[in-house]
Amino acid sequence: MSDVAERVKKIVVNYLNVDEGKVTLEASFIDDLGADSLDTVELVMAFEEEFGVEIPDDAAESIQTVGDAVAFITKQQAA
Amino acid sequence: MAASGRRVVVTGLGLLTPLACGVEETWSKLLAGESGLGPITRFDASDLPCRIAGELKKGPTAEGGFTPEDWVEAKELRRVDDFIVYALVAAAQAVRDAGWEAPSEAEKLRTGVLIGSGIGGLPSIEKATLDLYEKGPRKISPFFIPGSLINLCSGQVAIKYGYKGPNHAVVTACSTGAHAIGDAARLIQRGEADVMVAGGAEGAICRLGIAGFVACKALSTGFNDEPSRGSRPYDKDRDGFVMGEGAGVVVLEDYEHAKARGAKIYAEVKGYGLSGDAYHVTSPAPDGNGGFRSMSAALADAGLTPADLDYINAHGTSTPMGDEIELGAVQRLLGDHAAKASMSSTKSSIGHLLGAAGAVEAVFCALAIRDQIAPPTLNLENPSVETPLDLVPLKARKREIRVALSNSFGFGGTNASLVLTQV
Numbered sequence: 196m197s198d199v200a201e202r203v204k205k206i207v208v209n210y211l212n213v214d215e216g217k218v219t220l221e222a223s224f225i226d227d228l229g230a231d232s233l234d235t236v237e238l239v240m241a242f243e244e245e246f247g248v249e250i251p252d253d254a255a256e257s258i259q260t261v262g263d264a265v266a267f268i269t270k271q272q273a274a
Numbered sequence: 275m276a277a278s279g280r281r282v283v284v285t286g287l288g289l290l291t292p293l294a295c296g297v298e299e300t301w302s303k304l305l306a307g308e309s310g311l312g313p314i315t316r317f318d319a320s321d322l323p324c325r326i327a328g329e330l331k332k333g334p335t336a337e338g339g340f341t342p343e344d345w346v347e348a349k350e351l352r353r354v355d356d357f358i359v360y361a362l363v364a365a366a367q368a369v370r371d372a373g374w375e376a377p378s379e380a381e382k383l384r385t386g387v388l389i390g391s392g393i394g395g396l397p398s399i400e401k402a403t404l405d406l407y408e409k410g411p412r413k414i415s416p417f418f419i420p421g422s423l424i425n426l427c428s429g430q431v432a433i434k435y436g437y438k439g440p441n442h443a444v445v446t447a448c449s450t451g452a453h454a455i456g457d458a459a460r461l462i463q464r465g466e467a468d469v470m471v472a473g474g475a476e477g478a479i480c481r482l483g484i485a486g487f488v489a490c491k492a493l494s495t496g497f498n499d500e501p502s503r504g505s506r507p508y509d510k511d512r513d514g515f516v517m518g519e520g521a522g523v524v525v526l527e528d529y530e531h532a533k534a535r536g537a538k539i540y541a542e543v544k545g546y547g548l549s550g551d552a553y554h555v556t557s558p559a560p561d562g563n564g565g566f567r568s569m570s571a572a573l574a575d576a577g578l579t580p581a582d583l584d585y586i587n588a589h590g591t592s593t594p595m596g597d598e599i600e601l602g603a604v605q606r607l608l609g610d611h612a613a614k615a616s617m618s619s620t621k622s623s624i625g626h627l628l629g630a631a632g633a634v635e636a637v638f639c640a641l642a643i644r645d646q647i648a649p650p651t652l653n654l655e656n657p658s659v660e661t662p663l664d665l666v667p668l669k670a671r672k673r674e675i676r677v678a679l680s681n682s683f684g685f686g687g688t689n690a691s692l693v694l695t696q697v
Contacts, residue, residue, distance in 0.1 A: 210349070212348070212349040233417060233420075237417065240415065
């Protein structure tokens with residue numbers, strides 16, 4: 196996993212209180228990791244804080260999996 | 275409650291106070307005359323005229339210290355304000371004590387929760403407001419609102435244990451805890467639930483909370499160098515209350531229900547009285563009529579007379595005016611019997627827990643009945659007025675206690691009295 200992926204994974208494990216092994220790039224926050232709508236808002240805020248990026252609401256809605264988050268953040272950082 | 279309906283008894287106790295985390299741990303320190311008050315350490319209080327409070331003591335759970343992680347999941351801890359954590363801790367103790375952690379599905383439908391708070395999530399509101407103005411609205415956590423709403427004490431306890439009966443909350447300033455227990459008892463009395471988890475929680479020791487109460491002229495400001503002497507109800511040198519934090523929770527139960535399952539019974543909630551001052555936002559009516567009427571109503575509800583009272587846990591916050599007004603009302607109520615009763619203010623030891631105070635003090639009344647001992651009024655060195663009442667100065671007193679009454683009076687002129695009796 197890339198550096199961004201490692202840091203995203205750490206946040207997900209910490210905020211959702213799930214086993215590290217479950218946090219794969221394919222894992223869906225809601226379907227696989229037990230997040231609810233409030234959890235996902237909190238996660239997006241945590242990603243913004245960690246990576247110093249802004250994730251607008253419409254983009255946040257398209258981030259369904261750990262991989263989606265990693266891809267979005269990587270793209271933002273490259274921009 | 276004699277008037278009608280079912281009898282209600284106390285079958286579980288939970289306490290988190292500035293003295294300790296735990297019922298027996300708090301009670302033994304209270305009886306030993308220990309103080310839970312100290313300098314404010316949680317934030318810089320150097321520019322405040324009151325720099326003392328009763329903060330919870332962090333430490334190993336096994337030694338009576340407070341370790342939040344032992345009670346509430348780390349993920350949840352981050353998402354709720356302190357007062358909700360405190361409610362969960364005291365509720366966990368009470369529910370375990372009552373043996374009601376895992377009732378059947380049918381029993382869960384008949385179990386409710388009624389835990390209140392006077393102020394609620396003030397520390398969260400303070401922090402979120404700063405974030406809002408410094409970082410913008412996108413930095414407000416989705417858990418800010420559900421983590422600071424007062425009724426989320428009851429909500430969180432119900433979610434944790436699956437209690438699906440009445441889910442309710444009281445907000446009546448410093449009368450909250452007493453109103454919560456009284457109202458919960460009535461729900462059982464009327465048959466709307468068989469078991470109620472009831473009480474109060476407060477965690478308002480933050481800069482905004484202290485600054486606000488200082489502005490009301492309610493806090494002690496003359497004992498910053500001697501915190502344990504700051505709360506001194508009835509003493510001539512008292513100059514305001516000292517804020518405490520924590521929670522008190524009881525398990526209330528229909529008497530027949532408790533008997534049928536062989537539950538341990540601490541006391542009966544025999545009477546509950548309420549009244550309003552209709553006088554002033556912060557000051558009690560000078561003639562003490564509000565307190566007099568709530569005490570009278572509680573005794574009438576219990577089918578008892580003033581001469582039956584053995585012990586009174588006073589509201590007694592250590593404010594110059596309030597203490598003597600309450601004392602006057604109690605003396606008028608008791609008449610000649612005043613010389614035979616004992617009345618103490620346990621706020622002298624733990625400070626004023628605001629919305630949790632009435633619940634914590636109801637727990638103390640249940641324990642006073644169990645152990646036949648009146649907890650002391652610390653720092654009562656020179657009473658400001660003469661009284662035939664035994665104010666239990668400085669040291670706990672062994673005595674017969676069959677009937678105990680607890681008073682709670684709140685801002686806005688809201689009064690509640692509970693009568694607990696030996697079963």
